[in-house]
Amino acid sequence: MQILDGKQTSEQIRQEIAAQVRKIKEQGGKTPHLAAVLVGHDGASETYVANKVRDCEEVGFESTVVRLPDTVSEQELLDRIAELNENDAIDGFIVQLPVPRHIDEHKVTLAIDPAKDVDGFCPANVGNMCLGLPTYVSATPNGIMELLSRYEIETEGKNCVVLGRSNIVGTPMAILLSRNTAPGNCTVTLLHSRSRDIAAHCRAADILIAAIGRPNYVGADMVKPGAVVIDVGITRIADDSRKSGFRLVGDVDFEAVSDKCSFITPVPGGVGPMTRASLLQNTLKACQRKS
């Protein structure tokens, strides 16, 4: 069994991006600039945005955080988005979700100019992905594709099972791996809460992608010997033996499965860091598209 090391791979990607940014700067080009809109003071959102700012600094991007109080009106938020759409200094931006309940998340997503939608959440970009057109693929599926690519995992003709049909992970993953691309050309089966015989489907998978948010759900009995296992889940479990009081657990029972499969992503250090690196890749692309 070999670890698909997301930490190391994402570090390599960040170094590649940093090298490209240095080159852009040397040639007098525009420094890529990511903005993040943060509404309110949700603890997890604060952390995610802080990480994004740190990632930008590390690769030489500029970054801007637009902080708005959780009392901001929907219209005010939409106005700020319109400003970011117009602002040529900003190459791409994200609105950190969730937004407060009085704001319609869908309206927010729709307000973002698809050319600056580096999260890849707006319908036009999702549609472009489906149609195989240039787009921003959302961060987690993009990171998984990158991991499969860099580890040169053979995907063509393989049976791939995706567990979970969320709009930001499972569904795009199923679409991307079905397409006539490399990685891609898999025979993909998409499983979800209404599926039957889930274990049997999983056992038939050459590539198994678990994205349902249920800790340790995938046991050894659900994995074909030699399968490639990608674990998107990341759940905090109380753990008194840790200083932090918790540990992070994936959807896959790593101990049980790791002996049986050919490749596996650990949690943490697998898909998570790849997701972070993807946002940087999309921002660089947004900057290069304009020039």
Add this chain to the structure above:
Amino acid sequence: MQILDGKQTSEQIRQEIAAQVRKIKEQGGKTPHLAAVLVGHDGASETYVANKVRDCEEVGFESTVVRLPDTVSEQELLDRIAELNENDAIDGFIVQLPVPRHIDEHKVTLAIDPAKDVDGFCPANVGNMCLGLPTYVSATPNGIMELLSRYEIETEGKNCVVLGRSNIVGTPMAILLSRNTAPGNCTVTLLHSRSRDIAAHCRAADILIAAIGRPNYVGADMVKPGAVVIDVGITRIADDSRKSGFRLVGDVDFEAVSDKCSFITPVPGGVGPMTRASLLQNTLKACQRKS
């Protein structure tokens, strides 16, 4: 075995639409108006557009055909599309594909206002479909969903195999049947030219949708007893015994398969007429959305 009668069902849909149009007119509302842009003189395209005009007449819609010579420049075509986007009299329109080679089909699709894109081909509408948002679903997948719905075929938790990953049939079909809707909630496997063990996958299908354009490809050995079989294929085969000199053949070997399955669409008279009715449904929706 029961026939999924697309001819009869589409006739019923047309009658329902006609009744709605009469009601709209009685109440002084706007008559739905579909426009079709036809470039050049491709025989099949002429027929398709003529059928669309006839369908409109039958249900009481207005229709307009914009005929352009095959020498039309890309810019001229885009200008005509812009006019149709702006023209409040036109609720929805389609550009009959293919367009001549000197015109970029993708640019054409992108130029259509998503609110008038009753073919459902533009990225924003494809993305909306993926995300489960209000949209125009393209005609063939929409027609199949309608057929499953009107025959009250149970889909939840069923294994569905879609044969063929085209942008206008296979891929949207796989997405639609995976979603948390009714019809929907299937466990969908999407097969294509790079898939292996195609027959074995098909044999596991409770619902089999064949959309690869290979006449009689699906034999009885590929069908599970009691399966629901949807045949999207329609290929002209030379046949001297027919006055026309040809007959239409689906992707499914109807003679062999029909004894084994629970439901099956015939060719012709199955998916084809449902596809035509879908365009009318989308045009009515476009008209109602505006008011």
